[in-house]
Amino acid sequence: MKKKNVIILHTDQQRYDSLGCSGNPLARTPHIDALASDGAAFSRHIAANPVCMPSRASLLTGLYVPGHRVTNNGIPLWRRTTGRTGNEQHQAVEDLIGSRVRGHVPTLADRLTDAGYYTSLMGKLHLEPHLADDRFEFTEAYNSWKNPEMEYWKGPYYGFQKVQLILGHGEAPCGYNRGHYGRWLLKNHPEAEEMVKPRQDADTMSSSDRGDIYLSKLPSELHHSLWLADEACKEIDAAADRDEPMFLFVGFPDPHHPFTPPEDAAQDFLDLECPEFSVRDERCEQKPSIVQETLKRNRASERDIETAYRYTAASVTLIDKAVGQITERLKEKGMYEDTIIIFTSDHGDFLGDFEMLAKDNLPFNALVHVPFILKPAGPSDLPKQIGTPMSNTDVVPTLMAMLGLDIPEDIQGIDIFSDDAEQNHPLCHCYGHHESKKNLTVYDERYRYTFFPLTGEEELYDHQNDLKEENNLAFEPDETTKTILQEKRTEVLEQHACLETGIYNLYSLW
Numbered sequence: 001m002k003k004k005n006v007i008i009l010h011t012d013q014q015r016y017d018s019l020g021c022s023g024n025p026l027a028r029t030p031h032i033d034a035l036a037s038d039g040a041a042f043s044r045h046i047a048a049n050p051v052c053m054p055s056r057a058s059l060l061t062g063l064y065v066p067g068h069r070v071t072n073n074g075i076p077l078w079r080r081t082t083g084r085t086g087n088e089q090h091q092a093v094e095d096l097i098g099s100r101v102r103g104h105v106p107t108l109a110d111r112l113t114d115a116g117y118y119t120s121l122m123g124k125l126h127l128e129p130h131l132a133d134d135r136f137e138f139t140e141a142y143n144s145w146k147n148p149e150m151e152y153w154k155g156p157y158y159g160f161q162k163v164q165l166i167l168g169h170g171e172a173p174c175g176y177n178r179g180h181y182g183r184w185l186l187k188n189h190p191e192a193e194e195m196v197k198p199r200q201d202a203d204t205m206s207s208s209d210r211g212d213i214y215l216s217k218l219p220s221e222l223h224h225s226l227w228l229a230d231e232a233c234k235e236i237d238a239a240a241d242r243d244e245p246m247f248l249f250v251g252f253p254d255p256h257h258p259f260t261p262p263e264d265a266a267q268d269f270l271d272l273e274c275p276e277f278s279v280r281d282e283r284c285e286q287k288p289s290i291v292q293e294t295l296k297r298n299r300a301s302e303r304d305i306e307t308a309y310r311y312t313a314a315s316v317t318l319i320d321k322a323v324g325q326i327t328e329r330l331k332e333k334g335m336y337e338d339t340i341i342i343f344t345s346d347h348g349d350f351l352g353d354f355e356m357l358a359k360d361n362l363p364f365n366a367l368v369h370v371p372f373i374l375k376p377a378g379p380s381d382l383p384k385q386i387g388t389p390m391s392n393t394d395v396v397p398t399l400m401a402m403l404g405l406d407i408p409e410d411i412q413g414i415d416i417f418s419d420d421a422e423q424n425h426p427l428c429h430c431y432g433h434h435e436s437k438k439n440l441t442v443y444d445e446r447y448r449y450t451f452f453p454l455t456g457e458e459e460l461y462d463h464q465n466d467l468k469e470e471n472n473l474a475f476e477p478d479e480t481t482k483t484i485l486q487e488k489r490t491e492v493l494e495q496h497a498c499l500e501t502g503i504y505n506l507y508s509l510w
Helices: 030-038 052-061 108-114 142-146 148-152 180-188 190-194 224-240 263-269 282-286 289-297 302-332 392-402 419-423 479-499
Strands: 005-012 040-042 118-123 162-165 246-255 339-345 372-375 427-430 439-443 447-452 457-462
Touching (some): 052 392, 108 118, 180 190, 180 224, 224 302, 263 302, 439 479, 457 479
Parallel strands (some): 118 246
Antiparallel strands (some): 447 457
16 A cells, blocks of 8 residues: 655744635635645644744654753754764763763654655754854754855755755845755856845845835745745655655745745735734733733834735745645646645744734744644545644644554654544743743633743633733633633643653763
8 A cells, every 4th residue: 555645834934814714815825725625724723832943843743842842942953963964963062961862852754764755855944053153063054054065965854864955034045055045046046146135134124114024026936935846846756756655844934024025926915904903902911021021022113014914925825826836746746645735834923913023932822823734645534624722743643643653652742633632732832041931831722821930920811702812811810710720720730740751851971
Protein backbone atom coordinates (compact mmCIF):
# COMPACT_ATOMS: atom_id res chain seq x y z
CA MET A 1 0.00 0.00 0.00
CA LYS A 2 1.42 3.36 -1.04
CA LYS A 3 2.26 5.71 1.83
CA LYS A 4 0.52 9.07 2.01
CA ASN A 5 2.40 12.27 1.24
CA VAL A 6 2.34 15.18 3.70
CA ILE A 7 2.56 18.91 2.96
CA ILE A 8 2.46 21.60 5.65
CA LEU A 9 1.78 25.09 4.30
CA HIS A 10 2.85 27.35 7.15
CA THR A 11 2.50 31.13 7.26
CA ASP A 12 3.91 33.62 9.75
CA GLN A 13 1.79 35.87 11.96
CA GLN A 14 -1.58 35.20 10.35
CA ARG A 15 -4.80 35.69 12.28
CA TYR A 16 -7.60 33.14 12.34
CA ASP A 17 -10.12 35.60 10.88
CA SER A 18 -8.08 36.34 7.73
CA LEU A 19 -9.68 33.68 5.52
CA GLY A 20 -12.99 33.27 3.77
CA CYS A 21 -13.45 29.82 5.33
CA SER A 22 -12.98 31.45 8.75
CA GLY A 23 -15.94 33.71 8.13
CA ASN A 24 -14.24 36.80 6.72
CA PRO A 25 -16.61 38.04 3.97
CA LEU A 26 -13.96 40.34 2.46
CA ALA A 27 -11.14 37.79 2.29
CA ARG A 28 -9.96 36.75 -1.17
CA THR A 29 -8.61 33.29 -0.42
CA PRO A 30 -10.35 30.91 -2.85
CA HIS A 31 -7.56 28.30 -2.96
CA ILE A 32 -7.14 28.05 0.81
CA ASP A 33 -10.93 27.95 1.16
CA ALA A 34 -11.00 25.12 -1.39
CA LEU A 35 -8.63 23.11 0.82
CA ALA A 36 -11.06 23.57 3.68
CA SER A 37 -13.92 22.40 1.43
CA ASP A 38 -11.96 19.23 0.65
CA GLY A 39 -11.21 18.64 4.34
CA ALA A 40 -11.95 20.46 7.58
CA ALA A 41 -11.34 23.89 9.10
CA PHE A 42 -10.74 23.93 12.86
CA SER A 43 -12.37 26.90 14.55
CA ARG A 44 -10.46 26.74 17.86
CA HIS A 45 -6.85 25.98 17.00
CA ILE A 46 -4.54 27.53 19.60
CA ALA A 47 -0.81 28.18 19.23
CA ALA A 48 1.35 27.07 22.15
CA ASN A 49 3.00 30.52 22.24
CA PRO A 50 2.30 33.91 20.61
CA VAL A 51 5.76 34.40 19.06
CA CYS A 52 7.61 32.54 16.31
CA MET A 53 10.27 30.20 17.65
CA PRO A 54 8.45 28.66 20.65
CA SER A 55 5.29 28.10 18.60
CA ARG A 56 7.16 26.56 15.68
CA ALA A 57 9.08 24.28 18.02
CA SER A 58 5.77 23.03 19.44
CA LEU A 59 4.32 22.42 15.99
CA LEU A 60 7.33 20.40 14.88
CA THR A 61 8.01 18.43 18.08
CA GLY A 62 4.58 17.75 19.58
CA LEU A 63 5.83 19.25 22.84
CA TYR A 64 4.57 22.23 24.78
CA VAL A 65 7.04 25.02 25.59
CA PRO A 66 8.11 23.50 28.95
CA GLY A 67 8.85 20.28 27.08
CA HIS A 68 11.06 21.56 24.26
CA ARG A 69 12.47 24.52 26.26
CA VAL A 70 12.38 27.07 23.45
CA THR A 71 10.88 29.63 25.78
CA ASN A 72 11.34 32.70 23.60
CA ASN A 73 12.67 33.94 20.28
CA GLY A 74 16.45 33.64 20.13
CA ILE A 75 16.62 30.29 21.96
CA PRO A 76 17.46 27.43 19.57
CA LEU A 77 15.72 24.08 19.60
CA TRP A 78 18.28 21.77 21.20
CA ARG A 79 20.47 19.81 18.81
CA ARG A 80 23.95 18.65 19.79
CA THR A 81 25.30 19.15 16.27
CA THR A 82 24.60 22.08 13.99
CA GLY A 83 22.84 21.46 10.71
CA ARG A 84 25.20 23.72 8.80
CA THR A 85 28.47 21.82 9.26
CA GLY A 86 27.66 18.71 11.26
CA ASN A 87 30.32 19.78 13.76
CA GLU A 88 29.79 19.73 17.49
CA GLN A 89 28.14 22.81 18.92
CA HIS A 90 30.36 25.59 20.23
CA GLN A 91 33.08 23.88 22.28
CA ALA A 92 32.51 25.98 25.39
CA VAL A 93 28.97 24.62 25.51
CA GLU A 94 29.89 21.10 24.46
CA ASP A 95 32.38 20.76 27.32
CA LEU A 96 29.54 21.22 29.80
CA ILE A 97 27.19 18.64 28.31
CA GLY A 98 27.26 15.08 29.53
CA SER A 99 27.30 12.21 27.07
CA ARG A 100 24.00 10.86 28.40
CA VAL A 101 22.10 14.04 27.55
CA ARG A 102 19.82 13.45 24.57
CA GLY A 103 21.42 14.62 21.35
CA HIS A 104 18.38 16.46 20.01
CA VAL A 105 14.68 17.06 20.38
CA PRO A 106 13.12 14.92 17.62
CA THR A 107 11.15 16.87 15.03
CA LEU A 108 8.41 15.66 12.74
CA ALA A 109 11.02 15.65 9.96
CA ASP A 110 13.27 13.38 12.04
CA ARG A 111 10.43 10.96 12.67
CA LEU A 112 9.22 10.88 9.06
CA THR A 113 12.75 10.50 7.70
CA ASP A 114 13.11 7.47 9.98
CA ALA A 115 9.80 6.18 8.59
CA GLY A 116 11.10 6.26 5.02
CA TYR A 117 9.91 9.70 3.86
CA TYR A 118 11.92 12.09 1.73
CA THR A 119 11.74 15.31 3.74
CA SER A 120 12.14 18.82 2.31
CA LEU A 121 12.01 22.30 3.80
CA MET A 122 11.29 25.36 1.67
CA GLY A 123 11.20 28.86 3.16
CA LYS A 124 11.15 29.92 6.79
CA LEU A 125 11.68 27.41 9.61
CA HIS A 126 13.11 29.57 12.45
CA LEU A 127 14.30 27.02 14.98
CA GLU A 128 17.60 28.88 15.45
CA PRO A 129 18.22 32.58 16.24
CA HIS A 130 18.64 34.93 13.31
CA LEU A 131 20.87 37.39 15.19
CA ALA A 132 23.47 34.96 16.56
CA ASP A 133 27.22 35.50 16.22
CA ASP A 134 28.75 33.44 13.43
CA ARG A 135 31.07 31.55 15.82
CA PHE A 136 28.06 29.48 16.91
CA GLU A 137 27.52 28.40 13.30
CA PHE A 138 23.73 28.61 13.45
CA THR A 139 22.41 27.92 9.98
CA GLU A 140 19.58 30.45 10.21
CA ALA A 141 21.77 33.29 11.50
CA TYR A 142 22.17 36.23 9.14
CA ASN A 143 25.90 36.32 9.89
CA SER A 144 26.30 32.74 8.65
CA TRP A 145 24.89 33.76 5.29
CA LYS A 146 27.61 36.33 4.73
CA ASN A 147 29.66 33.29 3.74
CA PRO A 148 29.44 32.89 -0.09
CA GLU A 149 29.55 29.09 0.25
CA MET A 150 26.19 28.99 2.05
CA GLU A 151 24.47 29.30 -1.32
CA TYR A 152 25.45 25.70 -2.03
CA TRP A 153 24.42 24.32 1.36
CA LYS A 154 21.16 22.35 1.03
CA GLY A 155 20.91 20.51 4.35
CA PRO A 156 20.36 18.29 6.22
CA TYR A 157 18.74 20.43 8.90
CA TYR A 158 16.55 19.45 11.87
CA GLY A 159 15.66 16.19 10.16
CA PHE A 160 14.98 17.70 6.72
CA GLN A 161 17.08 16.09 4.02
CA LYS A 162 16.80 18.97 1.54
CA VAL A 163 16.60 22.63 2.53
CA GLN A 164 16.10 26.01 0.85
CA LEU A 165 15.80 28.81 3.38
CA ILE A 166 14.24 32.25 3.51
CA LEU A 167 15.34 34.46 6.42
CA GLY A 168 13.53 37.58 7.59
CA HIS A 169 10.30 39.33 6.63
CA GLY A 170 9.01 42.06 4.36
CA GLU A 171 11.71 43.02 1.86
CA ALA A 172 14.54 41.81 4.12
CA PRO A 173 14.61 38.30 2.52
CA CYS A 174 15.82 39.98 -0.68
CA GLY A 175 19.23 40.57 0.93
CA TYR A 176 22.40 38.61 0.20
CA ASN A 177 22.61 37.23 3.76
CA ARG A 178 18.96 36.12 3.99
CA GLY A 179 19.05 32.60 2.63
CA HIS A 180 18.62 30.81 -0.68
CA TYR A 181 15.86 33.09 -1.95
CA GLY A 182 17.96 36.22 -1.51
CA ARG A 183 20.87 34.62 -3.36
CA TRP A 184 18.55 33.46 -6.16
CA LEU A 185 16.94 36.88 -6.52
CA LEU A 186 20.16 38.87 -6.68
CA LYS A 187 21.82 36.40 -9.05
CA ASN A 188 18.93 36.01 -11.48
CA HIS A 189 17.34 39.46 -11.15
CA PRO A 190 20.08 41.91 -10.18
CA GLU A 191 17.75 44.79 -11.01
CA ALA A 192 15.81 43.89 -7.85
CA GLU A 193 18.58 45.34 -5.69
CA GLU A 194 17.50 48.84 -6.71
CA MET A 195 13.83 48.09 -6.00
CA VAL A 196 14.07 46.99 -2.37
CA LYS A 197 15.65 47.97 0.91
CA PRO A 198 16.95 44.69 2.37
CA ARG A 199 18.64 45.74 5.58
CA GLN A 200 19.23 44.28 9.04
CA ASP A 201 16.28 46.24 10.38
CA ALA A 202 13.73 47.00 7.69
CA ASP A 203 11.71 49.23 10.04
CA THR A 204 13.32 52.42 8.71
CA MET A 205 11.04 53.56 5.91
CA SER A 206 9.26 56.90 6.13
CA SER A 207 5.83 56.18 4.65
CA SER A 208 4.12 55.38 7.95
CA ASP A 209 4.21 56.55 11.56
CA ARG A 210 5.74 53.20 12.56
CA GLY A 211 8.16 53.14 9.66
CA ASP A 212 7.47 49.57 8.52
CA ILE A 213 4.35 49.92 6.37
CA TYR A 214 4.94 50.59 2.69
CA LEU A 215 4.40 49.10 -0.76
CA SER A 216 7.26 47.17 -2.30
CA LYS A 217 8.38 47.94 -5.85
CA LEU A 218 9.33 44.28 -6.31
CA PRO A 219 6.80 42.70 -8.73
CA SER A 220 4.67 39.85 -7.45
CA GLU A 221 6.26 37.29 -9.77
CA LEU A 222 9.60 37.83 -7.96
CA HIS A 223 8.15 37.89 -4.45
CA HIS A 224 9.19 35.16 -2.01
CA SER A 225 5.63 33.81 -1.71
CA LEU A 226 5.55 32.91 -5.40
CA TRP A 227 9.19 31.80 -5.40
CA LEU A 228 8.18 29.33 -2.70
CA ALA A 229 5.32 28.09 -4.88
CA ASP A 230 7.74 27.49 -7.76
CA GLU A 231 10.23 25.63 -5.55
CA ALA A 232 7.47 23.56 -3.94
CA CYS A 233 6.22 22.57 -7.39
CA LYS A 234 9.73 21.41 -8.31
CA GLU A 235 9.74 19.24 -5.19
CA ILE A 236 6.37 17.79 -6.16
CA ASP A 237 7.70 16.99 -9.63
CA ALA A 238 10.70 15.22 -8.09
CA ALA A 239 8.51 13.34 -5.61
CA ALA A 240 6.37 12.01 -8.45
CA ASP A 241 9.43 10.17 -9.77
CA ARG A 242 10.57 8.79 -6.39
CA ASP A 243 9.50 5.65 -4.59
CA GLU A 244 9.63 7.31 -1.17
CA PRO A 245 6.62 9.31 0.04
CA MET A 246 7.09 13.07 0.41
CA PHE A 247 7.04 15.32 3.47
CA LEU A 248 7.27 18.94 2.35
CA PHE A 249 7.23 21.92 4.73
CA VAL A 250 6.60 25.26 2.98
CA GLY A 251 7.28 28.19 5.32
CA PHE A 252 5.91 31.51 4.08
CA PRO A 253 7.52 34.57 5.78
CA ASP A 254 4.34 36.62 5.18
CA PRO A 255 2.10 38.24 6.35
CA HIS A 256 4.47 39.06 9.25
CA HIS A 257 5.47 42.73 9.57
CA PRO A 258 7.06 44.78 8.01
CA PHE A 259 3.82 45.23 6.07
CA THR A 260 5.31 45.45 2.57
CA PRO A 261 3.28 43.62 -0.11
CA PRO A 262 4.16 44.15 -3.77
CA GLU A 263 2.59 47.32 -5.12
CA ASP A 264 0.90 45.45 -7.96
CA ALA A 265 -0.66 42.93 -5.54
CA ALA A 266 -2.00 45.61 -3.21
CA GLN A 267 -3.92 47.74 -5.70
CA ASP A 268 -7.22 45.93 -5.18
CA PHE A 269 -6.97 46.30 -1.39
CA LEU A 270 -6.27 50.00 -0.93
CA ASP A 271 -9.91 50.78 -0.17
CA LEU A 272 -10.72 47.54 1.66
CA GLU A 273 -13.20 48.01 4.46
CA CYS A 274 -11.67 47.44 7.89
CA PRO A 275 -13.54 45.48 10.58
CA GLU A 276 -14.50 46.65 14.06
CA PHE A 277 -11.48 46.18 16.29
CA SER A 278 -11.36 45.51 20.02
CA VAL A 279 -11.56 48.91 21.70
CA ARG A 280 -9.56 50.70 24.37
CA ASP A 281 -11.81 52.03 27.08
CA GLU A 282 -12.05 52.03 30.86
CA ARG A 283 -12.43 48.24 30.84
CA CYS A 284 -8.76 47.94 29.91
CA GLU A 285 -8.05 48.91 33.51
CA GLN A 286 -9.54 45.53 34.47
CA LYS A 287 -6.65 43.74 32.79
CA PRO A 288 -3.52 42.56 34.68
CA SER A 289 -0.81 45.15 35.23
CA ILE A 290 1.63 43.75 32.68
CA VAL A 291 -1.13 43.75 30.04
CA GLN A 292 -1.90 47.37 30.81
CA GLU A 293 1.79 48.23 30.45
CA THR A 294 1.80 46.57 27.03
CA LEU A 295 -1.25 48.57 25.99
CA LYS A 296 0.51 51.79 26.95
CA ARG A 297 3.72 50.83 25.16
CA ASN A 298 2.20 49.55 21.91
CA ARG A 299 -0.16 52.06 20.34
CA ALA A 300 -0.46 52.55 16.60
CA SER A 301 -2.08 55.40 14.73
CA GLU A 302 -5.42 54.92 12.99
CA ARG A 303 -3.72 55.49 9.63
CA ASP A 304 -1.13 52.80 10.27
CA ILE A 305 -3.72 50.31 11.53
CA GLU A 306 -5.94 50.67 8.49
CA THR A 307 -3.01 50.54 6.07
CA ALA A 308 -1.44 47.53 7.81
CA TYR A 309 -4.77 45.71 7.75
CA ARG A 310 -5.17 46.29 3.99
CA TYR A 311 -1.57 45.39 3.18
CA THR A 312 -1.89 42.21 5.24
CA ALA A 313 -4.97 41.22 3.25
CA ALA A 314 -2.95 41.71 0.06
CA SER A 315 -0.11 39.54 1.40
CA VAL A 316 -2.56 36.80 2.39
CA THR A 317 -4.06 36.80 -1.10
CA LEU A 318 -0.58 36.41 -2.61
CA ILE A 319 -0.04 33.42 -0.31
CA ASP A 320 -3.39 32.07 -1.49
CA LYS A 321 -2.17 32.32 -5.08
CA ALA A 322 0.91 30.29 -4.12
CA VAL A 323 -1.28 27.68 -2.43
CA GLY A 324 -3.30 27.45 -5.62
CA GLN A 325 -0.15 26.76 -7.67
CA ILE A 326 0.91 24.02 -5.28
CA THR A 327 -2.45 22.26 -5.16
CA GLU A 328 -2.82 22.50 -8.93
CA ARG A 329 0.58 20.87 -9.44
CA LEU A 330 -0.41 18.05 -7.09
CA LYS A 331 -3.51 17.46 -9.18
CA GLU A 332 -1.55 17.54 -12.44
CA LYS A 333 0.76 14.86 -11.07
CA GLY A 334 -2.11 12.75 -9.74
CA MET A 335 -0.86 13.23 -6.17
CA TYR A 336 -3.59 15.41 -4.64
CA GLU A 337 -5.74 12.53 -3.41
CA ASP A 338 -2.72 10.79 -1.86
CA THR A 339 -1.52 13.86 0.03
CA ILE A 340 -2.42 15.14 3.50
CA ILE A 341 -2.28 18.94 3.34
CA ILE A 342 -2.22 21.23 6.37
CA PHE A 343 -2.53 25.00 6.22
CA THR A 344 -1.76 26.89 9.43
CA SER A 345 0.32 29.65 11.06
CA ASP A 346 2.55 30.09 14.10
CA HIS A 347 0.69 33.01 15.73
CA GLY A 348 -1.51 35.99 14.93
CA ASP A 349 -1.27 39.78 14.95
CA PHE A 350 -3.11 42.45 16.92
CA LEU A 351 -3.73 44.09 13.52
CA GLY A 352 -5.80 46.88 15.05
CA ASP A 353 -7.22 45.26 18.15
CA PHE A 354 -6.80 47.58 21.15
CA GLU A 355 -5.10 50.04 18.74
CA MET A 356 -2.03 47.78 18.44
CA LEU A 357 -0.06 46.10 15.67
CA ALA A 358 2.28 43.09 15.51
CA LYS A 359 2.54 40.82 18.60
CA ASP A 360 3.71 40.45 22.18
CA ASN A 361 4.44 37.64 24.62
CA LEU A 362 0.89 37.69 25.95
CA PRO A 363 -1.90 35.23 25.05
CA PHE A 364 -4.44 37.61 23.48
CA ASN A 365 -6.90 35.62 21.40
CA ALA A 366 -5.83 37.70 18.38
CA LEU A 367 -2.31 36.28 18.81
CA VAL A 368 -2.80 32.60 19.63
CA HIS A 369 -6.00 31.74 17.74
CA VAL A 370 -4.74 30.81 14.26
CA PRO A 371 -6.05 29.03 11.14
CA PHE A 372 -5.80 25.27 10.90
CA ILE A 373 -7.07 23.46 7.82
CA LEU A 374 -6.60 19.74 7.34
CA LYS A 375 -7.21 18.02 4.02
CA PRO A 376 -6.80 14.27 4.46
CA ALA A 377 -5.54 11.86 1.82
CA GLY A 378 -8.39 10.21 -0.02
CA PRO A 379 -12.10 11.03 0.31
CA SER A 380 -12.85 13.09 3.41
CA ASP A 381 -15.58 12.19 5.87
CA LEU A 382 -14.55 15.00 8.22
CA PRO A 383 -17.06 17.71 9.17
CA LYS A 384 -16.37 20.93 7.27
CA GLN A 385 -16.02 22.80 10.56
CA ILE A 386 -14.53 21.26 13.72
CA GLY A 387 -14.88 23.15 16.99
CA THR A 388 -12.82 20.78 19.15
CA PRO A 389 -10.12 22.82 20.94
CA MET A 390 -6.73 21.93 19.46
CA SER A 391 -3.13 22.99 20.04
CA ASN A 392 -0.41 23.12 17.40
CA THR A 393 1.31 20.70 19.78
CA ASP A 394 -1.31 18.18 18.63
CA VAL A 395 -0.23 18.29 14.98
CA VAL A 396 2.62 15.74 15.22
CA PRO A 397 0.62 13.01 16.99
CA THR A 398 -2.42 13.62 14.78
CA LEU A 399 -0.35 13.29 11.60
CA MET A 400 1.50 10.23 12.85
CA ALA A 401 -1.81 8.53 13.66
CA MET A 402 -3.17 9.39 10.21
CA LEU A 403 -0.04 7.87 8.67
CA GLY A 404 -0.33 4.69 10.70
CA LEU A 405 2.82 5.42 12.71
CA ASP A 406 3.23 4.79 16.43
CA ILE A 407 3.05 7.93 18.56
CA PRO A 408 6.10 8.12 20.88
CA GLU A 409 5.36 8.23 24.59
CA ASP A 410 7.30 11.46 25.15
CA ILE A 411 5.03 13.50 22.87
CA GLN A 412 2.78 15.81 24.89
CA GLY A 413 0.16 16.62 22.27
CA ILE A 414 -2.67 14.26 21.39
CA ASP A 415 -4.20 12.77 18.28
CA ILE A 416 -7.07 15.18 17.76
CA PHE A 417 -9.22 12.41 16.30
CA SER A 418 -8.76 10.12 19.32
CA ASP A 419 -11.11 9.78 22.28
CA ASP A 420 -8.74 11.98 24.31
CA ALA A 421 -9.76 14.95 22.18
CA GLU A 422 -13.10 15.20 23.97
CA GLN A 423 -11.34 16.72 26.98
CA ASN A 424 -8.56 18.53 25.13
CA HIS A 425 -7.84 21.92 26.67
CA PRO A 426 -4.85 23.50 24.89
CA LEU A 427 -2.23 25.37 26.88
CA CYS A 428 -0.19 28.45 26.04
CA HIS A 429 3.01 29.25 27.97
CA CYS A 430 4.55 32.72 27.72
CA TYR A 431 7.85 33.59 29.37
CA GLY A 432 9.27 36.74 27.82
CA HIS A 433 12.58 38.23 28.93
CA HIS A 434 11.46 39.13 32.46
CA GLU A 435 9.67 37.15 35.16
CA SER A 436 6.85 39.71 35.27
CA LYS A 437 5.80 38.59 31.77
CA LYS A 438 5.46 34.88 32.59
CA ASN A 439 1.90 33.67 32.21
CA LEU A 440 0.11 30.35 31.84
CA THR A 441 -3.07 29.94 29.80
CA VAL A 442 -5.65 27.25 29.19
CA TYR A 443 -8.36 27.29 26.54
CA ASP A 444 -11.52 25.20 26.62
CA GLU A 445 -14.55 25.26 24.34
CA ARG A 446 -15.74 28.56 25.81
CA TYR A 447 -13.17 30.31 28.01
CA ARG A 448 -9.63 31.63 27.89
CA TYR A 449 -8.08 31.66 31.37
CA THR A 450 -4.63 33.13 32.12
CA PHE A 451 -2.65 33.15 35.37
CA PHE A 452 0.32 35.46 36.09
CA PRO A 453 2.46 33.70 38.74
CA LEU A 454 4.51 36.71 39.83
CA THR A 455 1.53 38.89 40.72
CA GLY A 456 -1.25 36.32 41.13
CA GLU A 457 -3.37 38.31 38.64
CA GLU A 458 -5.81 36.50 36.36
CA GLU A 459 -7.75 36.89 33.15
CA LEU A 460 -10.97 35.11 32.19
CA TYR A 461 -12.77 35.77 28.93
CA ASP A 462 -16.02 34.22 27.77
CA HIS A 463 -15.48 33.76 24.04
CA GLN A 464 -19.12 32.91 23.45
CA ASN A 465 -20.07 36.45 24.41
CA ASP A 466 -16.80 38.39 24.27
CA LEU A 467 -14.50 37.14 21.50
CA LYS A 468 -12.84 40.56 21.40
CA GLU A 469 -11.71 40.07 25.03
CA GLU A 470 -12.89 43.46 26.23
CA ASN A 471 -14.39 42.30 29.55
CA ASN A 472 -12.09 40.53 32.02
CA LEU A 473 -14.44 38.42 34.16
CA ALA A 474 -11.67 37.87 36.74
CA PHE A 475 -11.94 41.52 37.74
CA GLU A 476 -14.41 41.74 40.65
CA PRO A 477 -15.90 38.28 39.92
CA ASP A 478 -19.27 37.10 41.20
CA GLU A 479 -19.61 33.81 43.06
CA THR A 480 -20.19 31.76 39.92
CA THR A 481 -17.14 33.28 38.26
CA LYS A 482 -15.04 32.64 41.36
CA THR A 483 -15.82 28.95 41.03
CA ILE A 484 -14.79 28.96 37.36
CA LEU A 485 -11.58 30.80 38.25
CA GLN A 486 -10.67 28.24 40.90
CA GLU A 487 -11.32 25.36 38.51
CA LYS A 488 -9.26 26.94 35.74
CA ARG A 489 -6.42 27.91 38.08
CA THR A 490 -6.17 24.33 39.30
CA GLU A 491 -6.37 22.97 35.77
CA VAL A 492 -3.63 25.16 34.31
CA LEU A 493 -1.23 24.61 37.22
CA GLU A 494 -1.75 20.83 37.27
CA GLN A 495 -1.27 20.55 33.51
CA HIS A 496 1.77 22.81 33.62
CA ALA A 497 3.35 20.66 36.34
CA CYS A 498 2.91 17.54 34.20
CA LEU A 499 4.64 19.17 31.22
CA GLU A 500 7.79 20.22 33.09
CA THR A 501 9.63 16.99 32.31
CA GLY A 502 13.10 18.48 31.83
CA ILE A 503 14.19 15.64 29.55
CA TYR A 504 15.57 18.08 26.97
CA ASN A 505 17.26 20.45 29.42
CA LEU A 506 21.01 20.96 29.08
CA TYR A 507 22.63 19.34 32.09
CA SER A 508 26.18 20.08 33.20
CA LEU A 509 28.47 17.27 34.30
CA TRP A 510 28.37 16.32 37.98
